[in-house]
Amino acid sequence: MLNNFKFKNIPISFKKIYYYSKKLSNKPILYYFNNNFVNKINFYIKKIANTVINSCKSTNVFVNNFYVGKSKIIKKINFRAKGRINYIVKRYSNINLSVFIWVKK
Numbered sequence: 001m002l003n004n005f006k007f008k009n010i011p012i013s014f015k016k017i018y019y020y021s022k023k024l025s026n027k028p029i030l031y032y033f034n035n036n037f038v039n040k041i042n043f044y045i046k047k048i049a050n051t052v053i054n055s056c057k058s059t060n061v062f063v064n065n066f067y068v069g070k071s072k073i074i075k076k077i078n079f080r081a082k083g084r085i086n087y088i089v090k091r092y093s094n095i096n097l098s099v100f101i102w103v104k105k
Helices: 014-024 039-056
Strands: 002-010 061-079 085-101
Touching (some): 014 085, 039 085
């Protein structure tokens, strides 16, 4: 049984999470809990894994594809001394998971 999950506007840049998407595709969902990535990425990956397990109601879940796409970019203004301005660029990404649930007979 195939399911597709879409997670929009995750506050991690596309370049950072694209590297991990290659490692995380074609793995069982319980593999996501054992890895220790960068703290922010690890938090969101575990959060995604929890939502997939809760919606499928089983831990026998296998991730076929882990797609990452670009999303919105927010520019914030950071005011400095002497009338100067620095811009803070905050990037977001979208994640699409295609998941296969297997049943033990």
